[in-house]
Amino acid sequence: MIETGIPKLDGYLHGGIPEGNSLVYYAYPGVDGGVFGMQTISHAVSGGRCGAYIASSTDPRMIRDQFMEFGWDMGESVFADRFTVVDAFSGLIGADSQERYVVPEPDNINSLTQCIKQVIEEMPEPGIIVFESLSTVMDLCGEKETLDAVLEWNKYAMLYDHVMVYNFTAWPYSEETLLQVKGDACNSVVSVGGISEKVIFGWYFGLLKLDWAEMIRKWVLFKILKPGGVRIYIPKILVTGPFDAGKSTVVHALSNRAVSVDRLGTTIALDHGHIDHNGFAADVFGTPGQERFDPIVKLLSGEAMGVFLVLDSANATGFARGVRMLEITESFGLPVVVIANKQDLPEALAPEEIKTRLDIPESVPIVPAVASAREGVFEAFEMLVEMVMGVN
Amino acid sequence: MSTSEMLVKVLGDLQKIGEIEASAIATRDGLLMSADMHAKGDPETFVAMSATMLGAAETATSELGKDVPNRVIVETDDGKLICMGAGPKALVVVMTAPGAGLGLVLVEMTKSAEKIAKLI
Numbered sequence: 001m002i003e004t005g006i007p008k009l010d011g012y013l014h015g016g017i018p019e020g021n022s023l024v025y026y027a028y029p030g031v032d033g034g035v036f037g038m039q040t041i042s043h044a045v046s047g048g049r050c051g052a053y054i055a056s057s058t059d060p061r062m063i064r065d066q067f068m069e070f071g072w073d074m075g076e077s078v079f080a081d082r083f084t085v086v087d088a089f090s091g092l093i094g095a096d097s098q099e100r101y102v103v104p105e106p107d108n109i110n111s112l113t114q115c116i117k118q119v120i121e122e123m124p125e126p127g128i129i130v131f132e133s134l135s136t137v138m139d140l141c142g143e144k145e146t147l148d149a150v151l152e153w154n155k156y157a158m159l160y161d162h163v164m165v166y167n168f169t170a171w172p173y174s175e176e177t178l179l180q181v182k183g184d185a186c187n188s189v190v191s192v193g194g195i196s197e198k199v200i201f202g203w204y205f206g207l208l209k210l211d212w213a214e215m216i217r218k219w220v221l222f223k224i225l226k227p228g229g230v231r232i233y234i235p236k237i238l239v240t241g242p243f244d245a246g247k248s249t250v251v252h253a254l255s256n257r258a259v260s261v262d263r264l265g266t267t268i269a270l271d272h273g274h275i276d277h278n279g280f281a282a283d284v285f286g287t288p289g290q291e292r293f294d295p296i297v298k299l300l301s302g303e304a305m306g307v308f309l310v311l312d313s314a315n316a317t318g319f320a321r322g323v324r325m326l327e328i329t330e331s332f333g334l335p336v337v338v339i340a341n342k343q344d345l346p347e348a349l350a351p352e353e354i355k356t357r358l359d360i361p362e363s364v365p366i367v368p369a370v371a372s373a374r375e376g377v378f379e380a381f382e383m384l385v386e387m388v389m390g391v392n
Numbered sequence: 393m394s395t396s397e398m399l400v401k402v403l404g405d406l407q408k409i410g411e412i413e414a415s416a417i418a419t420r421d422g423l424l425m426s427a428d429m430h431a432k433g434d435p436e437t438f439v440a441m442s443a444t445m446l447g448a449a450e451t452a453t454s455e456l457g458k459d460v461p462n463r464v465i466v467e468t469d470d471g472k473l474i475c476m477g478a479g480p481k482a483l484v485v486v487m488t489a490p491g492a493g494l495g496l497v498l499v500e501m502t503k504s505a506e507k508i509a510k511l512i
Contacts, residue, residue, distance in 0.1 A: 303421050
């Protein structure tokens with residue numbers, strides 16, 4: 001099994017791609033699907049696997065820089081013996097190449113096949129072969145010729161227990177070609193950006209085909225971070241709660257980067273922060289807590305996908321106001337996690353005790369936290385993310 | 393053409409008048425839909441704050457029984473920030489260059505806002 005390193009996807013693939021199988025990242029035009037293949041090979045190679053990256057549309061000398069942009073060091077010194085770039089580019093422009101594997105005529109499918117087979121044979125142990133762009137190969141060698149070759153490569157790789165991964169962009173090729181790429185060509189297909197027509201805020205990925213296990217039909221919103229790569233993305237998480245409960249502190253504790261509009265230590269407009277944690281990215285919106293700001297709170301809380309209710313564990317008088325803020329933000333029905341903040345204060349109530357005093361559904365989890373010390377906030381985040389993923 | 397590509401075109405046309413350093417389209421509740429920031433600043437934060445500003449201005453005027461504002465203009469020494477509603481769901485915001493003429497920018501922004509309102 002070779003993991004893809006794409007968050008959530010390995011779960012949908014039931015652990016990863018089994019040896020001898022193939023996967024295509026089927027990206028719609030306008031979506032940067034190439035990063036999926038890059039992330040997959042860098043994850044595999046850094047995990048100790050052998051990998052070959054077939055560069056068809058980029059000068060191989062630039063390939064390592066492209067990986068570096070995402071923070072993945074594939075430089076010669078690091079993975080020299082396990083990672084190799086196959087140069088299927090230089091031959092096109094008549095340039096010299098420093099790579100071990102060079103395709104002399106990248107626009108001739110037989111020349112490419114010969115080189116791919118050599119790589120498959122010479123890879124010292126079962127590993128992964130990733131195509132930077134199958135669409136470029138198709139543009140150079142012809143649609144039918146390329147599809148026939150893919151079938152041949154996949155069979156050959158299966159004999160050697162390698163995993164084949166293709167980045168493919170669905171340019172306006174013939175209907176038959178697109179159907180075959182999505183259908184019979186590979187063991188599994190991951191659609192990238194497929195339902196962007198409906199949701200204009202982001203890109204989605206999800207499985208279109210899986211033949212080694214039961215297929216999970218789920219679509220997840222993602223975002224590409226540099227550095228970082230593919231992250232599951234939640235565009236809006238609301239942080240609300242009564243005055244002085246520590247909402248801004250929670251936003252800042254969770255975020256790599258955050259800004260606040262505050263005066264005299266209290267938020268008057270909005271806290272906004274970016275979270276990047278454990279394969280998940282999210283933007284958090286922190287509301288003011290004082291009642292005079294309620295109209296703005298209501299206005300800005302729309303379209304949230306999940307909510308943190310922050311409470312001061314040592315101040316039970318604010319609990320009712322907290323529940324009221326869930327009403328104002330129309331959060332009922334959304335995944336909610338209560339952060340029982342300021343657990344370090346001597347008079348702080350335990351989460352169980354808070355639960356008995358809080359008029360909210362039994363199913364809402366309460367997480368003890370000390371936001372100023374960044375304790376408990378990431379546990380709460382992971383919990384909320386799981387709930388958000390479960391709903392969608 | 394997808395909706396998001398159309399929004400990119402609307403912003404692109406708006407940029408053509410020059411003197412615009414950053415522009416963005418967002419939902420009224422502060423979610424980014426499209427931005428052209430010329431690699432300056434963080435678009436998500438920029439639109440979240442702009443939406444807060446516009447929302448706060450609307451709340452302030454309607455508290456006194458006045459109509460909702462047509463736009464919010466923030467003047468700084470090195471540019472003007474203009475935020476405008478674009479239909480009930482969206483808003484458009486631009487940051488101009490220091491010496492930009494307000495008239496032309498407002499006319500063009502109004503046109504863009506009308507187009508955005510029809511798209512969303």
